[in-house]
Amino acid sequence: MKPAFSVIFLTTLIGAAQGLFLALFTHQSYALFGLLPMQSDAFYGYGSVLALLLLVGGLIASFFHLGRPERAWRSATQWRTSWLSREVIVLPAFMGIVFLFGASHLTGYRPELTTLPGGLIVDLSTVLGVIGTMLAFALFICTAMIYACLRFLREWHSPLTVINYILMGGASGFVLASFYAASAAPDQSDFFAGWAIVITLLAFAGRWASLVRNARLKPKSTLQTAIGIKHPYIVQRSMGAMGGTFNTREFFHGKSAAFMRAIKPAFLILTFVLPLALLALGILTPGLLALAFIIQYLGLLAERWFFFAQANHPQNLYYQTIG
């Protein structure tokens, strides 16, 4: 497939935003149970603003993918069957909850809603946080299922796709949170950096597993099934067009095999290896955490590019020779 930069930015930006929101609310939940010191409203509030900015950036990027962006509102109608439609609904819903969660902290409007049997006070921001957490996971699932539900694209048609979207988004969000905490609440930075290391390691394992899986895939469709002729030697002489077509532009990444071979170790190092090293060092030198996030984000851009480019669409069997 041809990687579209609109979709690469959409998925990486909202992934980081979802991870950041999850990180913030994880901290607030720990603090609620007294496991960590509760931070100021400003810490959670401005963190939510940062997440919201990333979400807005992703949303803007997504519009560049559309031929007719002015009709985008129509895409919320087919949620019964289309994962893309579900994403279109869940993304603004999540943005709304992140906004309310941040607003609740920044305005200090956190009325107590109920008291749990243990004496824990549940206020508005906690309820919003729980809803936001569910929506964050729902959004991860919607985004990943857009790809995982396409059974012809066998590189994507796997539960690993969903797991990796959750883990990689979570990892970049927690890395960002550790950097954010290093500047806003330095004593809490280790908490986020620790979780960032754990999630990045898990994401590394998940992505490695999907690379191993994809390397072993054998194509289900062949030229023989594509045109229904049972002969071992079939060569396309003409695809019925004298130049490129939509089918040659949309489904081929257009890079050399050497480029594909090079980008795989590159994204593995940028997304997982270097950030892990920087996170470990960052516990001592907080400035490295910013570098860890930036390098991992660049790595995720490369990872997402590879994710799209690696998927081999069966329609390519019909479009091999211009002539």
Add this chain to the structure above:
Amino acid sequence: MTQLALVIDLNVCVGCSACVTSCKEWNTSGSAGPLCDENPYGLNPTGTFFNRVQTFEIGQYPHSETLHFPKSCLHCEDPPCVPVCPTGASYKRKEDGIVLVDYDKCIGCKYCTWACPYGAREFDEKAKVMKKCTLCVDRIYDESMAEADRKPSCVKACPTSARLFGDIHDPESEVSQAIREDGGYALMPEWGTHPANHYLPRRKTKLKIHQDELERADNPLKVDGQQPKPGKGESSMDDVSAW
């Protein structure tokens, strides 16, 4: 329930691309607006087509054959492109099984093309919406046309009658009989999309004559050539003389 479809006889198709040009001509002239063409006379022409004829070489020289392979939307009975559409612009008509795109609802996200294993849909770079074969839905029900003309444009144009059009759910239709009796098959059956369009395979027509057919089984004397040969100017009689 009706399922309209094309049946394409690969044994008859000569790859003339008359179906391609007549399809383009009809569908670029309709009320849905033109099918875009960019750089049509330049080095790298590109444009939106509903139907293309591809050419494959089967086997290795000298034991090779050329296969011309017309390909358009197959109007799958279980179309994977329809449920993924976020706007409902892609739909399959209940009454005749035609898969269509509502160009006024399409947002041009191209997700449907990802979900089609056949590459049957082409994005119109000028209209910025997805387009595809309509089975000439604006022809086949047009009662202002003579009944013989109420067929898809490609079917009308085919000079060798390689393209048949009809209802594959009607067992007595021309297309159902062709599929049943001439080995009609679907493309990429492994995905369970149940394409409505079928292809008839290439087949060799051979005339086999056995030795005994060269002799006259009803020869009353059992042996040819034993009758008296009449002179050139004399009359002859069947079964009595040698010619």
